[in-house]
Amino acid sequence: MLDDTSDGYITTDGRRIGGVLMEMRNITLRFGGVVAIKDISFDIREGEIRAIIGPNGAGKSSMLNVISGFYHPQEGEVLFEGKPRPPMKPYQVARQGIARTFQNIALFNGMSVLDNVMTGRLTKMNAGLLAQGLWYGKAEREETENRIKAERVIDFLEIQHIRKTPVGRLPYGLKKRVELARALVAEPRLLLLDEPMAGMNVEEKEDMSRFILDVNDEFGTTIALIEHDMGVVMDLSDRVVVMDYGKKIGDGPPDEVRANQDVIDAYLGVAHD
Amino acid sequence: MASDVPPPGACQSVPALLTRNATEYADRPAYREKEFGIWQSWTWAQAADDVRDQGLGLMTLGVAEGDHVAIIGRNRPQLYMAIVAIQSTGAVPVPLYNDANAEELAYVLEHCGARFVIAGDQEQVDKVAEIRDRLPELERVIYLDARGLRKYDHGALHALSDLMEKGRAAEALHGPELDRRTAALDYDRKCVMLYTSGTTGKPKGVVLSNRNIIETSRASSEFDHLDCREDVLAYLPMAWVGDFIFSIGQAYWTGFCVNCPESAETMMTDLREIGPTYYFAPPRVFESQLTNVMIRMEDASPAKRHLFEKAMAHARKVGPDILDGKPVSAADRMAYRMYDLLIYGPLKNTLGLSRVRVGYTAGEAIGPEIFDFYRSLGINLKQLYGQTEASVFITQQPDAEVRSDTVGVPSPGVELKIGESGEVYYRSPGTFVEYYKNAESTASTKDPEGWVATGDAGFVEEGTGHLRIIDRAKDVGKMASGALFAPKYVENKLKFYPNILEAVVFGSGRDHCCAFVNIDLTAVANWAERNNVAYGSYQELSQHPEVLRTVGAHVAEVNESIACDEMLSGCQIHRFLVLHKELDADDGELTRTRKVRRRIIEEKFADLIAGLYDGAEQITTETEVTYEDGRKGAIRATLNLQDAVTFPSGGRMAAE
Structure with missing residues (x-):
């Protein structure tokens, strides 16, 4: 089904996937003597849901941090829209259209859901400090516009009822949803989700899966996610990268990866000689 | 029964009332809905335009007079307008419970033979899709909220907004026919078909005529002196006869505004923001509101709790009497007014009931303590007794004659009698036409003289003329x-x-x-x-x-x-x-x-x-x-x- 030379492919459920949005070329990342990622290459295509899976310590989060520009690999290069990406500050990456959520929720606990979501629009605010303080002219226009965007996302993720609730008072599952809302309101081209289902019960997982699919469907957002729950990954994603001990051991559609002997060994363990 | 012959020139259908409202109350709000955090409104003139576009849109799909069109979704202005649009094309709206599962839905859709379904969102569309192959008569599904539906096969699926646009474009083609059909609506035509929830057996389709709905709405609006300035919150299932009477019948008769909450979860916030003047809730809602208040008071500091308890004790003592206009000593009145400033007022505001002029509870008996709690705060909560077959109203409590143990006097135009077994019978202009496709049940419920058995046991109190219901006749x-x-x-x-x-x-x-x-x-x-x-x-x-x-x-x-x-x-x-x-x-x-x-x-x-x-x-x-x-x-x-x-x-x- 996959043809890497072509300009995209059609998924099993009939969605059209576009060209390469982001490409990792021979990435190696070291922390001192520890090699976290060893010579990994893969790409993320426009409009697809791409998963990165692997056992604990495989280097998944490091990989995500490379994509988000938080870590700079010692070797290899990251291409965004076909152009090599120089080392950047995270906010510069955000301006490029990459947004993310975190494994262990990073929201502002004392602020309301709405305010938290609005922070996702910060990179799009250009009014000066004075104008913002007086809430006059451009600042007012910008905020109104951003509020509309925020409200649409709030509506989309069905969190209207907690709009004014301080985030610290929310249960875990809802916090995750608020974090997704904050990432989404930045209107990213590429959305990075770091274990979006971690610590959730079955119902919350189902809800979250639904939202991820809807986001992809409704806004055409490209999504790269890390996930532990194999069932979820296989159901959600179009293509899966499997990592183990910092190396790539599999790459392809879920069914193909599931049948890959290296992957099975990595997950179930194998007798080493 | 002279009252149910319409005077010449009177509006004999809901679409006719809409036309009247669009001129008389053109700039007054007809609907409000909170969306994206802001209350959006439709004036009566805008509502009339939208209804027309929807009606024309349905005509382009080939809706015929007498067709059944099902509506399933939560309370939203567009769906209420859809009901009226369906009526304007001469078809009959069939609102369904939006929380019904696919199985229940299959039964009613098959039973009414709906050719079209107007669904609120993806969830409802999916449910209909699941049972589609069992519904040979179903032709098309129209949806309101496009979310998640873009990639669906649109062969027999339409977005309501697209349909309205198509309708607008087809004004010249279908306009005259639509006008003819709307004008042909009279008192004897079907207004709506509502399925009873049924404590026993399969649901039955209760057919209500324009006479039923309009006469009942007129009489009940006059009973409580409702006018175009009222605000109601529409949050109860659209398939329920009460919602149909309040949010369509009375709203169109008096021209008041129907407010739709943002979602089921935000109901309480929205209630507080709207502050309805005319409010209806089943006992369950009042119970849970009271429970919430009590829980929060338990968490309050001892001083606050003490003040609250003192205030409530005083309210219980004199509140209901003050509401009913009975003599109360000046000192008690003063104390009540002070507590109103400190406790009752803020409490009512928190409950969203500050502006309630007329509140009703029905559907089940309400606990006297719960009832008295609200009355003692100065909220004019009353009881009514009714059922789908009566277009709601059988009895209701007039102001100043409110008690928790009765359900009031017969509503205007309603005759009551108590059967030998103690069962309550009634006859009224609101009495339903028939159970759809079920002549047997119709005959056993409604006798040739028009008396309907309620299935409830009760008696009329001597002296006051109030009806008291003991229990379901078959449960006693x-x-x-x-x-x-x-x-x-x-x-x-x-x-x-x-x-x-x-x-x-x-x-x-x-x-x-x-x-x-x-x-x-x-x-x-x-x-x-x-x-x-x-x-x-x-x-x-x-x-x-x-x-x-x-x-x-x-x-x-x-x-x-x-x-x-x-x-x-x-x-x-x-x-x-x-x-x-x-x-x-x-x-x-x-x-x-x-x-x-x-x-x-x-x-x-x-x-x-x-x-x-x-x-x-x-x-x-x-x-x-x-x-x-x-x-x-x-x-x-x-x-x-x-x-x-x-x-x-x-x-x-x-x-x-």
Whole structure:
């Protein structure tokens, strides 16, 4: 089904996937003597849901941090829209259209859901400090516009009822949803989700899966996610990268990866000689 | 029955009323809906335009006069307008319960033979798609909220907005025919078909004519002096006759504004923001609001709690009298006014009931204590008694004649009579035309003279002329000793306690009564949190010894109060248990309007009832449950069966 030379492919459920949005070329990342990622290459295509899976310590989060520009690999290069990406500050990456959520929720606990979501629009605010303080002219226009965007996302993720609730008072599952809302309101081209289902019960997982699919469907957002729950990954994603001990051991559609002997060994363990 | 012949030139249909409103109240709000955090409104003129576009859109799909068009979704202005648009094309709207599962939906859609379904969102579209192959007559599905539906096959699926646009473009082609069809609507034409939730058997399609709806709306609006300045909050199921009368019938008759909440979860916030002047809620809503207030007061500081209790004691003493305009001493009036400033006013505001001029509760008997609580705050809460077959109104309470134990005097134009068995019969302009495709049931419910059996037992109080309902006629029974058994009377007493959500009492033909109790998770979980009681699930919490003891104390108190009533003292509860699951409409234990289905519960939990009567202390049971998506599962639980303290008739001494 996959043809890497072509300009995209059609998924099993009939969605059209576009060209390469982001490409990792021979990435190696070291922390001192520890090699976290060893010579990994893969790409993320426009409009697809791409998963990165692997056992604990495989280097998944490091990989995500490379994509988000938080870590700079010692070797290899990251291409965004076909152009090599120089080392950047995270906010510069955000301006490029990459947004993310975190494994262990990073929201502002004392602020309301709405305010938290609005922070996702910060990179799009250009009014000066004075104008913002007086809430006059451009600042007012910008905020109104951003509020509309925020409200649409709030509506989309069905969190209207907690709009004014301080985030610290929310249960875990809802916090995750608020974090997704904050990432989404930045209107990213590429959305990075770091274990979006971690610590959730079955119902919350189902809800979250639904939202991820809807986001992809409704806004055409490209999504790269890390996930532990194999069932979820296989159901959600179009293509899966499997990592183990910092190396790539599999790459392809879920069914193909599931049948890959290296992957099975990595997950179930194998007798080493 | 002279009143139901329309005067010449009168509006004889809802679309005709819309045309009138669009000129008379052109710039007044007809609908408001909170979307994206802001209240959006439609004026009557805009509503008329949208209805026309929808009507024309339906014409382009080939809707014919007399067709049934189903509507399923939560309360939204566009769906209300769809109902009127359907009527304007000469078709008959059939609103359905939006929480019905696919199976229930299949039955009614097949029964009414709907050619079109207007669905609120993806969830409803999916449900219809699931049963599509069983519905040969269904042609097209129209949806309102496009979310998640973009990639669906649009062969027989249309977005309402697209349809309206197509309709607008086809004005020249279909306009004259639409006008002709709207003009042809008269009192004898069908206005709507509503399916009764049915405490027994399959739902029945109640056909109501324009005469039924318009005459009833006119009479009831005049009864309470409603005018175009009222605000109502439309949050009850659109398939329910009450919502149809309030949000369509009375709204179009008087031209008032219907407000739709943002979502089911934001209902309370939206209620507070809108502050309706005319408010309707089933007892359950009032109960849960009161429970929430009580929980929050328990968490308040002692000083605040003391003030609250003092204020409420005073309110109970003089509040209802002040509301009814009875003489109250000046000192009491002053105190009431002061407390109003400090406590009642802010409390009413929190509840969203500050502006309520007329409030109604119906559907089930309301606990007197709950009823009095709201009345004592100065909220003009009244009771009415009605049913789908009567276009709601049978009896209602006039201002200043409000009591918790009656349901009021016959509504204007309604005649009442009590049958030999004690069953209540009525005849009115609102009396339904027929049950659709069910002549047999029609004949057994409505006699040739137009009298309809309500299925409720009651009597008309001498002197006041108020109707009092005892219970469902078929539920009122005799105990083995011959004493009167009225389960609902006992259940309502139990349900007043914030900890108790639902109760089911058994005892017909037995020596004594036993009860099932459902705890109210909001209240009990709050208690558990404050007392450091750990629990893993609803089931575990329900069987916690402390919870059982608390419920036992409530049961004992109820027994004590029942013992004072000579006639009903036999209904004291001897043994009870706390159920391991909440009674649920998805499992068939409640109707969609959340009334207890006694027979089904009796069958389903037969082992538990047997246990209660044979003296067992513990029972392990397995219960089938249905999840929201229709899948089935089973839960196992071990329940503790408890003895209750009972009291001798008339006495106050405890006796085991």
